[in-house]
Amino acid sequence: MAYVIDYELLEKLEQKVGKEEAKKIAQTIELIYNELDKKSESLVQQKKLELKNELTKELATKADIDMVYRKLELLKTELEAKIDKEVLKLQNDIQKLDKKFTIMFIILTFLIIFINKDAIDLIIKLLPFAK
Numbered sequence: 001m002a003y004v005i006d007y008e009l010l011e012k013l014e015q016k017v018g019k020e021e022a023k024k025i026a027q028t029i030e031l032i033y034n035e036l037d038k039k040s041e042s043l044v045q046q047k048k049l050e051l052k053n054e055l056t057k058e059l060a061t062k063a064d065i066d067m068v069y070r071k072l073e074l075l076k077t078e079l080e081a082k083i084d085k086e087v088l089k090l091q092n093d094i095q096k097l098d099k100k101f102t103i104m105f106i107i108l109t110f111l112i113i114f115i116n117k118d119a120i121d122l123i124i125k126l127l128p129f130a131k
Helices: 007-017 021-058 061-115 117-130
Strands: none
Touching: 007 021, 061 117
């Protein structure tokens, strides 16, 4: 970016040091501005690169997030398989208990009928209604 010295400043310089000297001073000031501009641009680029490198180390990239997502999906699949296995095991256990309770109920019913003579009479009376 080219810097132009203010006209009033140039006039004051011409009054103090003369026209030729003021011109040389103005050119020197412009060169200094240009050099500062170039250095500031390079410094800005350097800082941007440093910041980018630092952020790259600190922040997760898309690849990192994809890897975590894949691991989570794998864990989810494993957990679902374990849950399904446990559900089947519980269903099997419930069926076994159901069979045991049915057998126990039948045994208890026969015991009540055979031990209690009045129960046999009651069953005989209720048989006509069972139709």
